[in-house]
Amino acid sequence: MDQIQLRTFSDYEKAYAASINDPVKFWEEIAAAYSWQAPWHKTLEWEFETPAVKWFQGGRLNITENCLDRHLKERGADIALLWEPNDPKEQEVRLTYSELHNEVSRFANVLKAKGVKKGDRVAVYMPMIPELTIGVLACARIGAVHSVVFAGFSSNALADRINDSQCVCVLTADGMYRGSKALPVKATVDEALEQCTSVESVIVVRRDGRDVTMVEGRDCWYHEAVVEVDTDCPAEPMDAEDLLFILYTSGSTGKPKGVVHTCGGYMVYAGYSFKNVFQYERGDVYWCTADVGWITGHSYIIYGPLLNGATTLMFEGVPTFPDAGRFWDVCDKYGVNQFYTAPTAIRALMACGDEFVDRAELGALKVIGSVGEPINAEAWHWYHDRVGRGNCPVVDTWWQTETGGIMISGLGNLSPQRPTYAGRPLPGIQPVLLDAESNEIEGDGVEGYLCIKHPWPSMLRTTYGDHERCKNVYFSNYEGYYFTGDGARREEGMYRIIGRVDDVINVSGHRFGTAEIENAINASPLVTESAVVGYPHDIKGQGIYAYVIVDGATQDVQAVRTSIIDTLVAEIGAIAKPDVIQIVPGLPKTRSGKIMRRILRKVAEGDTTNLGDTSTLLDPSIVEIIKADANQLRK
Ligand code: WT7
Numbered sequence: 040m041d042q043i044q045l046r047t048f049s050d051y052e053k054a055y056a057a058s059i060n061d062p063v064k065f066w067e068e069i070a071a072a073y074s075w076q077a078p079w080h081k082t083l084e085w086e087f088e089t090p091a092v093k094w095f096q097g098g099r100l101n102i103t104e105n106c107l108d109r110h111l112k113e114r115g116a117d118i119a120l121l122w123e124p125n126d127p128k129e130q131e132v133r134l135t136y137s138e139l140h141n142e143v144s145r146f147a148n149v150l151k152a153k154g155v156k157k158g159d160r161v162a163v164y165m166p167m168i169p170e171l172t173i174g175v176l177a178c179a180r181i182g183a184v185h186s187v188v189f190a191g192f193s194s195n196a197l198a199d200r201i202n203d204s205q206c207v208c209v210l211t212a213d214g215m216y217r218g219s220k221a222l223p224v225k226a227t228v229d230e231a232l233e234q235c236t237s238v239e240s241v242i243v244v245r246r247d248g249r250d251v252t253m254v255e256g257r258d259c260w261y262h263e264a265v266v267e268v269d270t271d272c273p274a275e276p277m278d279a280e281d282l283l284f285i286l287y288t289s290g291s292t293g294k295p296k297g298v299v300h301t302c303g304g305y306m307v308y309a310g311y312s313f314k315n316v317f318q319y320e321r322g323d324v325y326w327c328t329a330d331v332g333w334i335t336g337h338s339y340i341i342y343g344p345l346l347n348g349a350t351t352l353m354f355e356g357v358p359t360f361p362d363a364g365r366f367w368d369v370c371d372k373y374g375v376n377q378f379y380t381a382p383t384a385i386r387a388l389m390a391c392g393d394e395f396v397d398r399a400e401l402g403a404l405k406v407i408g409s410v411g412e413p414i415n416a417e418a419w420h421w422y423h424d425r426v427g428r429g430n431c432p433v434v435d436t437w438w439q440t441e442t443g444g445i446m447i448s449g450l451g452n453l454s455p456q457r458p459t460y461a462g463r464p465l466p467g468i469q470p471v472l473l474d475a476e477s478n479e480i481e482g483d484g485v486e487g488y489l490c491i492k493h494p495w496p497s498m499l500r501t502t503y504g505d506h507e508r509c510k511n512v513y514f515s516n517y518e519g520y521y522f523t524g525d526g527a528r529r530e531e532g533m534y535r536i537i538g539r540v541d542d543v544i545n546v547s548g549h550r551f552g553t554a555e556i557e558n559a560i561n562a563s564p565l566v567t568e569s570a571v572v573g574y575p576h577d578i579k580g581q582g583i584y585a586y587v588i589v590d591g592a593t594q595d596v597q598a599v600r601t602s603i604i605d606t607l608v609a610e611i612g613a614i615a616k617p618d619v620i621q622i623v624p625g626l627p628k629t630r631s632g633k634i635m636r637r638i639l640r641k642v643a644e645g646d647t648t649n650l651g652d653t654s655t656l657l658d659p660s661i662v663e664i665i666k667a668d669a670n671q672l673r674k
Contacts, residue, residue: 094304101274106345125356146177148268157182166215182275189332194230218360279303297503304496313343318451363391367399379408411548443497490520544573559610574643582618
């Protein structure tokens, strides 16, 4: 894979030009760096109307052979997975490539013993323990489709996801540690499964040793099942376009949708982008602080690094336990060379004061990355100066669950840097800025809707079980383009992401649809109607601001708040708790009944002087009340 590494900015420029001139030839050369069980016969076939995109058709492969087996001869004794527990006093785990290969094979044999077959969907609802990575790879090993659900989601949210893709098996743990707390996990699965009929088996990893109920015939302990199987599990041959995984993400309408990624293209792009963005060299220790429950964890904790034979660090805990120096202590403990985190974590740690980062060495750091939301200039500089000690490039990586891999970013120290700009597109990526009439906006110093005009190997192929939805959400707004949902600005060929232009809000790098939160709030028996908007939040990037109309009979404001929060925690999870709940007598609606969110956004931002035209409102007086109450709430 070393042959696919770009080493100078001019390498990048040449690769970029080549990828535009002849994308097929370009990706053929990259894909050749991987091991295939059978060669593909058609590199790319595509149209963005239906849409239908196929890469490396006819090619056969297994991504775990590329992540594991391929490295055994030369790197079998290199560390593949480093695991740092929540509690720094607990022993870390170090697995070499050959050990990880064994562990994955054993877990894969447990799945087989439970009757899981190629094409079956497996839900993975686990804390950040080594068995999460092992379990994900075990699914891929036997051709089962993993659907990882972040362990902070509620039982209802888990049930929705299990049902949507009809999972036959769930991988989970008894409980989990998060900072000073131990939390239930298996109990949440049990609750979810009361609403699911497709699940035949549940495999439970022991983590915190709490008491759990085991359902006879359905549930088994991983440590008991694994002693019954052997360590050899041949990798299932997969077609390049077979499903590798489903990952649910929120959009502006309806329930979260299952983004589908396939084996060949995803592999090619995850490996290529990892190598080049982080400029990983053999022996480096790479750490991405994301949870495997999100796409960042899939592509840049598990697949991208392992495809490159890298040492990837997985961290169970939180940035502030035992104190706000934990990230930097862990960097020093392992000599982390590449560090990848989210702006919300950077801002939260920045607010804790410099002493924590100043007391660390951080001498091994070479590249520091950011992902998930726009990074503001202040956080960028703190990250660059304090964490990077002024001599590590910051790679601000823009991408999405749907894109599978990093799309716009600097490449290690090759690229010129500009705070708040993600940078240039990776080779093979053709971003454009469109105006409202779908015209491409040319030139520099311009803003528009960020779209992509040519397929790349790791793009989503569909939304699980509902291809029409994939078409409507991503390919219908601007015909012939993939629409990202983001607005962006271009300056000297570099892109600055402005943020979502749809009804999606980004809270600490987590994506929510406003409709999704409203539906959850409306499930509270005390609520008649609600409208949710995002507003700028110092730490989280965006906060959740909920305007709620309560049932006429309800008077007790505290009871309403508690009910709303409880309902949200039950429907989605604690991550969806609103930052502000404002009880309102009505919502600003047009005569046709449409909520004017523009006004609600302005009020939430604290800008009540400049609300624009309100003449089309059915009852403009409602705005005055909302404004006055908002000012009151702020006091
Ligand atoms: C949305 C995708 C893929 C990583 C985790 C989030 C925003 C992501 C950046 C960045 C500005 C960013 C966009 C995007 N976003 N990275 N570097 N700068 N905004 O994945 O949950 O699929 O969300 O996150 O708005 O559309 P996701």
